[in-house]
Amino acid sequence: MDILLQEDSIISPLGFSTSENIKAMKAGNSGLQFHENLRFQNGGFYAGIIEAALLADNFSIIGDATKFTKLEQMMLLATQSVLNNNQLDLSETALIISSTKGNIDLFGNPQNFSKDRAKLNSLAKIIQEFFGFKLKPIIVSNACISGGLAVAISKRFIQAGKFNNAIVVAGDLVSDFVTSGFQSFQALSATPCKPFSKNRDGISLGEAAAAILVSNNKREGDSVSLIGDASTNDANHISAPSRTGEGLYKSIQQALKESKLSASEMDYLSAHGTATIFNDEMEAVAFNRAALAHVPVNSFKGFYGHTLGASALLETILTKHSLLNNELYPSLNFEELGVSKPLNIIQKIEKKELKTALKTASGFGGCNLAMILKKSFNG
Amino acid sequence: MSDLRTELKQSIIEQLNLEELSIEDIDNDDSLFGDGLGLDSIDALELIVLLEKDYGIKLTDPNQGKEIFISINKMAEYIESHRTK
């Protein structure tokens, strides 16, 4: 059974649709900008933050922006634009929500909303009721692989016959909660992050929402399927990446096995690439163990920063469009390779016939995810 | 001078929740990471917080910690020459 990645949508500082995002990326724009913040000695930090007024303006077409939090507006907009292009029966379409911290800052500072709104259950309920989904939403909160894992979960459920269509929606904010935490980890970069570069010095945070329709309904024309997926825990440390890349390596092997493809058949690799010293090194080790050193690879974090629970879905959507457009997008801010193993980093936009891609992600708790995407043509 | 070392051991045990250790179990020259106390990267970050809270020392470069958090003796020497409270 083919599991197709169909309509999608991205709400980010680079734009309010997937096409706006890709256009901005191709123009070399980055969502990462300097934002003032008193937590930082130098007065601020680089992050990808969506302008609230612009968002509310866009949101007002579908609802009253004063009644919804920023994250809710982002996730509702993303969902709406996927639904716009489809005649889906919402009485049997699954809704899968992915977020790490949701509206977490409402716990400390509820503004005009009830504290209850900070709960992930409330977030899911708001999205469900706004559109009238009948099935109970499934909420995945599995650190930085959440958005991709939610796609894998929808595939697994569709294959098991639980439903035929699922809307996967992922979103996270640059919250004060997360910013203060990553700062205490000394994990935030003083400049826009530089994945895989020699002088990388940490993460840039970002916010985004993304949505996609995962379906077993075939359509005419080019389509991209998810043909293999696996998630493996490192069982090594809850925050430090494994030195051997064990969990990521195993995830890749399992996903390849399910897809019946080999590493040498991969045309493109979309890495996690957070730009911390240890994460990027871990990925380089795992990719080399998996014989992927030659495969063109990028990290989208230079464009968006780390959008946490949204990142793996956002990047899966961009990977899908790379395949459809036959275009490799550069790893923005890359300078000189700074990992101990060779990688074939994409440095400029390149037109190339692409059929297969591997998307990976890793996160706190030692979790790792690998997904194999394949383009096919339906005449 | 040895008071600072005892104080350090006590606060490390408390801050890092090393429940099953007591002050007597830690030698001044024991290595804190690796084969010694077996501390990890989160503990290292927590020691940075401890330096700031208890002694007014702010480390901004995470690599600095590697040269300070070697043993109780090394930590105490650093604190003695850099403390602001």
Next chain:
Amino acid sequence: MDKARNQFITNSIRIKNEEIFLKRESILSFDSKIDLSQFLKDSYKKLALRYPKYHKMDSLCKLGILGSSVLLRSQHFNADTALVFSNASSSHDVDMKHVKSMESIVSPAVFVYTLPNIVLGEISIKHKLQSENVFFIEDKFNADLLVDYSETLLNSGKASSVVCGWIELKNDQYDVLLCLVSNNGEIPFTKENLEELYRFENE
């Protein structure tokens, strides 16, 4: 061939109201006045866990380590045993600690626990499981989701056995049910049986 038909609830553990039950048998109970941290500390001692890292963990992870350690004691399981966990409050307990600290100095050792799936990481480390993990958020215990998803993992060969369940902690109130699901045992792995194990001690 539906492999899930041959799956059983091999073992189960319930932690609630100052008491720990293994396969519905009470194995440890405390006075109802005992607070959460004392309960977690005393249970660790009484159950002879000998895992010093335990003391560094947040309360949700301690519950997970207590539960999984008793559940998996003298059980046969492979390293590909998946973890399928759920709760309603995510990492709320430790989130609140972090929120309080945000006004002064933030503790990295607190922040690192502010994700619900960290407990899956801690359990994976303790029991050497390099396996599929997922953490679902539900407003209440949902046997359907746990059984449905565990079955997809077992039927597709992504896991040879599963530890699934509910691990809720809010305002010092805890409610834990963990089950080892494998092809050994007598209780068939069904929604009804899982639900019944949860209801037990909840009535």
